[in-house]
Each structure stands twice: as C-alpha cells, then as structure tokens.
Amino acid sequence: xxxxxxxxxxxxxxxxxxxxxxxxxxGQYMIDAGNEFGPGTAYGNALIxxxxxxxxxxxxxxxxxxxxxxxxxxxxxxxxxxxxxxITKERKLLQNxxxxxxxxxxxxxxxxxxxxxxxxxxxxxxxxxxxxRQAEITRLLLEGISSTHAHHLRCLxxxxxxxxxxxxxxxxxxxxxxxxLGSFPSTFLSNNNQSSSAPxxxxxxxxxxxxxxxxxxxxxNSIVTSGISELKSSSGSRKARVLYDYDAANSSELSLLADxxxxxYSIPGMDSDWLMGERGNQKGKVPITYLELLN
Numbered sequence: 001x002x003x004x005x006x007x008x009x010x011x012x013x014x015x016x017x018x019x020x021x022x023x024x025x026x027g028q029y030m031i032d033a034g035n036e037f038g039p040g041t042a043y044g045n046a047l048i049x050x051x052x053x054x055x056x057x058x059x060x061x062x063x064x065x066x067x068x069x070x071x072x073x074x075x076x077x078x079x080x081x082x083x084x085x086x087i088t089k090e091r092k093l094l095q096n097x098x099x100x101x102x103x104x105x106x107x108x109x110x111x112x113x114x115x116x117x118x119x120x121x122x123x124x125x126x127x128x129x130x131x132x133r134q135a136e137i138t139r140l141l142l143e144g145i146s147s148t149h150a151h152h153l154r155c156l157x158x159x160x161x162x163x164x165x166x167x168x169x170x171x172x173x174x175x176x177x178x179x180x181l182g183s184f185p186s187t188f189l190s191n192n193n194q195s196s197s198a199p200x201x202x203x204x205x206x207x208x209x210x211x212x213x214x215x216x217x218x219x220x221n222s223i224v225t226s227g228i229s230e231l232k233s234s235s236g237s238r239k240a241r242v243l244y245d246y247d248a249a250n251s252s253e254l255s256l257l258a259d260x261x262x263x264x265y266s267i268p269g270m271d272s273d274w275l276m277g278e279r280g281n282q283k284g285k286v287p288i289t290y291l292e293l294l295n
Contacts, residue, residue, distance in 0.1 A: 027054030
C-alpha cells in the first residue's frame with residue numbers, strides 16, 4: 001500500500017506525506033507499552049528506554065535513506081535514464097550500420113554486370129561513410145564513460161561513508177542502551193498479586209545484555225566493593241540513595257522511589273542480595289542493586 005501511494009504521488013508530481021518507518025513505529029509501541037506498565041516500574045522504565053533508542057535508530061535510518069538517495073541513487077538513476085540510454089541507442093544504430101555495410105559488400109562481390117558493380121560500389125561508399133560517422137559518435141560517447149565511472153566512484157564512496165555513519169550511530173545508541181539496562185538488576189521479582197508463600201519466579205536478562213554488562217562498570221559491583229560487605233559485617237547503618245523505583249512484592253519488603261534517600265542496615269543471617277531499609281516509620285527489605293551507599 002505504501003509503495004502504491006508513493007507511486008501515485010510521484011505520478012501526480014506531489015510529495016508523499018512523511019510516515020514513521022519500522023524502527024520508529026517499534027519505538028513508539030514500546031514507549032506506549034512502557035507508559036501503560038508504568039514508567040515508575042523497572043520493566044516499564046526499561047521499555048521506554050528501549051523505545052527511545054529505537055526511535056533514534058529510526059531517525060538515523062531516515063537520514064541514511066535521504067543521504068543515499070541524494071548522493072548515490074539519484075546520480076545513478078540520472079545516468080541510467082539519460083546518458084546510458086543514449087549510448088545504448090547509438091550502439092544499436094552502429095550495429096545496424098555495420099549490417100548495412102556488410103550487406104552492401106556482399107552485393108558488390110556478387111555483382112557481375114558492370115552497371116550493377118558500379119551501383120554496388122556507390123552503395124558501399126555511402127554505407128561505409130555512414131558507418132564511419134556512427135562509429136565516431138559511438139566512440140566519443142564511450143570515451144565519456146571513464147569520467148562517468150570516476151563520478152560514480154565518488155558517489156559510491158559517499159554512499160559507503162553514509163552507511164558507516166549510520167552503523168556507528170546505531171552502535172553508539174545500542175551501547176548507551178546497554179549501559180542503562182546493564183545497571184538494572186539481572187532478575188525481577190514476581191508481581192504483587194502473588195502471595196509471599198509462593199515461589200519467586202525470575203526472568204533472566206538477555207544473554208547479550210549480560211555479556212555487555214560484564215564488560216561495563218556495574219552499579220551493583222561498585223556497591224559491593226564500596227561498602228556493602230563492610231556494612232553487613234558491622235551493626236551500624238548507612239544512608240543510601242535509591243537508583244530506581246521498586247515495587248514491594250510483599251509486606252516484608254519496602255517500596256522505593258528513585259532518588260530518595262533512606263537508611264539501610266544489615267540483619268544477621270539476611271540474604272546477601274538484600275538489606276533492611278527504613279523511611280520514617282516504614283521499614284522492610286530492599287534489594288542492594290537498587291541502592292547507592294552514601295558516604
């Protein structure tokens with residue numbers, strides 16, 4: 001349908017209305033879904049970040065198509081529809097002139113009467129002259145091919161340059177997205193509608209993100225190395241800043257809001273991935289991957 005619409009607009013010599021490309025559409029759907037799940041939830045927030053990246057890729061894709069059309073496809077189409085058609089026409093005409101000349105020479109060989117021979121010689125001279133003239137025209141046109149090749153080589157370089165820019169942009173966008181998602185916890189707890197006695201199910205992060213986050217500075221790793229073990233071995237408490245919103249899975253946990261500061265401490269025998277958190281009169285377990293200890 002889109003191609004038919006573009007064809008109609010082209011025949012009417014009117015510009016087709018701009019429409020979202022596939023990456024932009026995917027990005028918009030992901031953003032809409034993230035807002036429905038809730039931008040304050042880890043999954044909703046991740047969907048929105050992925051959607052924003054997809055829309056950036058869509059913009060880069062649109063720029064690649066525009067640049068390629070201007071710098072490569074348009075010059076190539078102009079050559080095919082212009083000079084190349086002329087060259088093809090003149091070469092075909094040259095082929096016809098050669099056939100006419102060959103036919104005239106054949107008739108000259110077969111001529112036995114003097115008058116017929118004289119007429120044939122005249123025909124050969126005329127067809128030879130026409131062939132020579134057409135051969136010169138075709139030769140001049142073909143000589144221009146070398147400069148055309150040089151021009152299209154520059155156009156091809158511009159096309160490759162545009163592709164390099166596009167893929168570099170996409171790589172950087174995905175690298176930034178991996179850094180953002182790599183700082184998210186690798187597992188998410190079950191929904192609030194599950195009872196506390198039900199087994200906790202987890203959804204593993206994609207292996208690509210896992211491998212990428214292994215090579216990137218991890219927030220959770222920095223937390224562990226900067227004082228979690230020290231806090232667990234002592235009976236004291238520390239202030240911590242919340243990195244992401246967190247919805248408590250049951251009454252034993254404490255819901256968190258991004259950027260708020262809470263008090264955290266450890267209880268003997270507590271799971272190594274959790275701390276106790278306090279906010280005023282509220283307290284409950286909090287995951288350490290959502291926290292940044294403050295000095």
